[in-house]
Amino acid sequence: MAHVDLSSDENYEPETLLTHPPTATRRGLFWSAWLLFWGLVSMWAFATVRFLVPRVSYEPSSIFKAGRPEDYPMGAVTLISSRKVWIVREKEGIYALIAECTHLSCQPRWLEEQQIFKCACHGGQFYKNGVNFAGPPPRPLDRAHISMGNDGRLIVDKGKKVGIDFILQV
Numbered sequence: 352m353a354h355v356d357l358s359s360d361e362n363y364e365p366e367t368l369l370t371h372p373p374t375a376t377r378r379g380l381f382w383s384a385w386l387l388f389w390g391l392v393s394m395w396a397f398a399t400v401r402f403l404v405p406r407v408s409y410e411p412s413s414i415f416k417a418g419r420p421e422d423y424p425m426g427a428v429t430l431i432s433s434r435k436v437w438i439v440r441e442k443e444g445i446y447a448l449i450a451e452c453t454h455l456s457c458q459p460r461w462l463e464e465q466q467i468f469k470c471a472c473h474g475g476q477f478y479k480n481g482v483n484f485a486g487p488p489p490r491p492l493d494r495a496h497i498s499m500g501n502d503g504r505l506i507v508d509k510g511k512k513v514g515i516d517f518i519l520q521v
């Protein structure tokens with residue numbers, strides 16, 4: 352068996368063995384292909400699940416029936432708590448206020464004796480018509496569109512905001 356004495360080789364430089372650039376190996380290529388394969392499979396699986404799960408909103412509809420005008424006494428502020436809307440009946444007509452403070456969305460309370468809405472979170476106050484007059488709320492309470500259906504029942508659409516002077520005459 353031939354014996355090679357590297358130490359006597361004039362061109363032998365041990366550093367070159369440590370610093371020469373890595374070359375692609377079959378094993379590296381295999382793992383890259385494997386990762387690519389599973390990456391594609393994952394993307395395909397995600398797309399399939401997205402396709403199969405319907406994009407449905409389970410929130411209640413913004414439109415709902417709120418009974419007949421006669422259900423609301425003259426001058427009363429009635430909270431429909433499941434919808435977070437006050438129905439206010441006045442001589443001039445009916446309007447719907449969204450029960451959400453325009454500051455940071457807490458639910459104000461109607462104070463019958465004082466005839467105002469008061470928000471406990473930061474002390475915001477609103478008149479009966481929704482106009483803000485104290486505290487940090489920057490604007491009046493939102494009014495929802497209200498109309499009369501063919502069956503004589505009120506229809507409130509919380510998704511459709513109307514101006515502060517919007518009143519349904521009944």
Ligand code: FES
Pocket residue numbers: 452453454455456457470471472473474475486487488
């Ligand atoms: S959330 Fe009503 S005053 Fe701040």
